[in-house]
Amino acid sequence: MHATHRLRGGATLAALTALALGLTACGSDDSDEPDDQSAPADSSSTTVEEPIVLTYDGGLQILDGRTLEVARDIPLDGFNRVNPAGDDHHVLVSTATGFRVLNATAAELTEDEFPGEKPGHVVRHAGSTVLFADGSGEVTVFDPEALGEGLPETDTHTTAAPHHGVAVALESGELLVTLGTEEERSGAAVLDRDREEVTRNEECPGVHGETVAEHETVLVGCENGALIYRDGAFVKVESPTAYGRIGNVAGSEESPVVLGDYKQDPDAELERPEQVSLIDTATGELELVDLGTSYTFRSLARGPHGEALVLGTDGRIHVIDPDTGEVTTDIPVLDAWEEPLEWQQPRPALFVRDHTAYVTDPEAREIHAIDIESGEVLATGALEQAPNEVSGAVGG
DSSP: OOOEEOOEEOOOOOOOHHHHTTOOTTSOOOSSOOOOOOOOGGGGGOOOSSOEEEEETTEEEEEOTTTOOEEEEEEOOSOOEEEEOSSSSEEEEEOSSEEEEEETTTTEEEEEEEEOSSEEEEEEETTEEEEEETTTTEEEEEOGGGTTSSOOOEEEEEOSSOOSOOEEEOTTSOEEEEEEOSSOEEEEEEEOTTOOEEEEEOOOTTOEEEEEEGGGEEEEEETBEEEEEETTEEEEEEOSSSSBBOOOEEOOTTOSEEEEOOBOOTTOSSOOOOEEEEEETTTOOEEEEEOSSOOOTTOEEEOTTSOEEEEOTTSEEEEEOTTTOOEEEEEEOSOOOOOOSSTTSOOOOEEEETTEEEEEETTTTEEEEEETTTOOEEEEEEOSSOOOOEEEOOOO
16 A cells, blocks of 8 residues: 655654653663673774674674674673764763773774763764763764774763753754653754754654754654754654654655654554555655564665665565665564564664675574665674674765
């Protein structure tokens, strides 16, 4: 089924259980202190090519991105999350106390940390990396190329109230930030270089997830569609159903179309949707695409040419042409699997870098590297731990 809704000019989902536990759906464990063990002293002599970083219950593993062999295992207590830091060498590890700097190419977890209460989203754009601390509402902006010799200089801003939010730095020097409180999120605002507000839109209940599409168009998800910021103004795209939550999105600067999830049942303990959304940020059209399989929040990515990629619970990567909404091919990778009820529990995850898709298999304790265009399995790595999250160093 394909359903299309057009935009209209623009000026809840219940909070996740994890928030009540002191976690955020994009943050880290706020309970026990993390184990402060880093890599061994000789880590400076280690060079990992095209590093991939996995989390597991009790630590991190750094893999060679070509062979998928484990180069180093680093014990680290707590529920930790990983994101590219924005250069060719580093990954940020969200711990209970902040965003800690991992030198992935040297396989070394450094002592450098951007402190943050309930660290959440990490966003890379316009030569800047932006961190959002959900527990304080503090936004931290820095140049990722300055990592490596201690913490770089930062530009900070604190939102009016702490909330599970996100911020995006733009080429103009503007900063897009979400609006909300710990109880409710309502939309987004744009601040100028002096961090004075220039515009806002509060027609986006439950705002969550962000991405940047072609022509530096920013999109965030809402419980009733999506909110687009382009050419200095916000535009609201309505969902085709009364409740149509878009909370996880993947954009590409190669395409004006954003790939998003799509959930329609506000009362579900865990909805397993089988439709994804395609939002054209140039025209405001929202199209729903049936996959015939469910997927999770770790299933969405974009290919090197803007292809929309979805890792289904049928074990296949579904490749969608974002311009037509057609599923052009699917790539078999795993056996069929089922999403666990708790979002922190391991499930297969998809991470894409250049022309390669990395897919984890917690049940088999494996990771696969797939050539997106040919569907060829480039490598398979055996793991001693069940992987949870997967990321890697991504420059530019």
